[in-house]
Amino acid sequence: DGGITQSPKYLFRKEGQNVTLSCEQNLNHDAMYWYRQDPGQGLRLIYYSQIVNDFQKGDIAEGYSVSREKKESFPLTVTSAQKNPTAFYLCASSGGLAVYNEQFFGPGTRLTVL
Amino acid sequence: RKEVEQDPGPFNVPEGATVAFNCTYSNSASQSFFWYRQDCRKEPKLLMSVYSSGNEDGRFTAQLNRASQYISLLIRDSKLSDSATYLCVVNALYMDTGRRALTFGSGTRLQVQP
Numbered sequence: 001d002g003g004i005t006q007s008p009k010y011l012f013r014k015e016g017q018n019v020t021l022s023c024e025q026n027l028n029h030d031a032m033y034w035y036r037q038d039p040g041q042g043l044r045l046i047y048y049s050q051i052v053n054d055f056q057k058g059d060i061a062e063g064y065s066v067s068r069e070k071k072e073s074f075p076l077t078v079t080s081a082q083k084n085p086t087a088f089y090l091c092a093s094s095g096g097l098a099v100y101n102e103q104f105f106g107p108g109t110r111l112t113v114l
Numbered sequence: 115r116k117e118v119e120q121d122p123g124p125f126n127v128p129e130g131a132t133v134a135f136n137c138t139y140s141n142s143a144s145q146s147f148f149w150y151r152q153d154c155r156k157e158p159k160l161l162m163s164v165y166s167s168g169n170e171d172g173r174f175t176a177q178l179n180r181a182s183q184y185i186s187l188l189i190r191d192s193k194l195s196d197s198a199t200y201l202c203v204v205n206a207l208y209m210d211t212g213r214r215a216l217t218f219g220s221g222t223r224l225q226v227q228p
Contacts (some may be wrong), residue, residue: 035218042118042201042218043158056213090157100146103216105157 003027005107006091011058011111013078013085021076023091025099030095032074037088049074078110078111086113117141118219120202131192135222137202138184144206147178151186152199152221158188161200162191192226199223 004025013019025032031050036042045058049068063082069072074093077084089109094101118192120137129134139147147164162169164176166196185202202219 029133040122040220042220044218047214048215058215088155102160104160107156110155 004093004104005093006089006109007024008104009110010106011109013111013113015113016080018077018079019111021078021089021091023074023076023106025074025091025106026070026072027092027093027104028071029093029104030071031093032068033092033094034064034066034076035090035092037090041103043090046076058074074082085111087111116138116160116219117206117217118202120200120219122149122220123149124223124225126227127192127196128227129192130187131226132190133192133199133224134189135187136184137219137223138182138203139185139204139206139217140183141206141217144182144204145185146205147176147185148203148205149174149176149185150201150203150218152201154156154198158201158218161179189224191215192224193227194226198222 007022033048034046037043044060046064047058047066049055052068055066055068065077091106092103094103106108118139149161150158151161152158162171162176164178168177173190177186199221200223204217207214
């Protein structure tokens with residue numbers, strides 16, 4: 001089955017720790033994205049990548065880092081510099097950045113800072 | 115002003131009712147439009163793309179009015195299973211950065227009552 005997987009589903013972090021969220025897709029999509037969703041709010045773009053070894057900051061990149069070493073994988077690291085990291089994190093992919101390319105989402109990771 | 119605005123609801127309707135959601139967007143360079151559905155604590159899933167001429171998929175009809183910069187979603191014969199949050203999504207080119215990105219509304223919650 002083609003799709004996007006994210007792990008873990010739930011993640012608890014202590015203050016001052018870095019954590020890495022996994023995102024893998026087997027849709028052969030070129031573009032991948034990371035979003036953050038807070039209760040009652042829309043999705044906000046953290047980082048995106050159009051091709052392997054290239055990525056760009058989104059609207060709220062501070063305190064986050066990413067890598068894109070393989071087409072299938074786009075992990076997100078939430079660093080200790082992110083002041084309010086508790087949120088629902090969603091990874092998405094699309095065929096590219098063309099106008100009509102819909103994005104498809106993974107099941108998400110809920111991060112809670114203790 | 116938010117780039118994509120939606121009435122947060124909730125819209126409480128009986129089964130079988132017809133319900134309409136509107137969404138307005140501020141970026142006149144927006145080029146493609148989508149409706150996503152998001153169930154509680156789940157990832158958004160593409161419901162339908164919105165085309166200039168309007169389009170229909172079963173009980174769902176989407177309309178686009180570029181002149182007034184709004185998009186609508188009509189659901190006929192509501193089912194209990196339609197209960198969810200409906201996200202209006204706009205794909206726009208940001209001239210200052212050259213970046214093309216999806217912008218998500220905060221969503222409109224629908225609750226269909228038996």
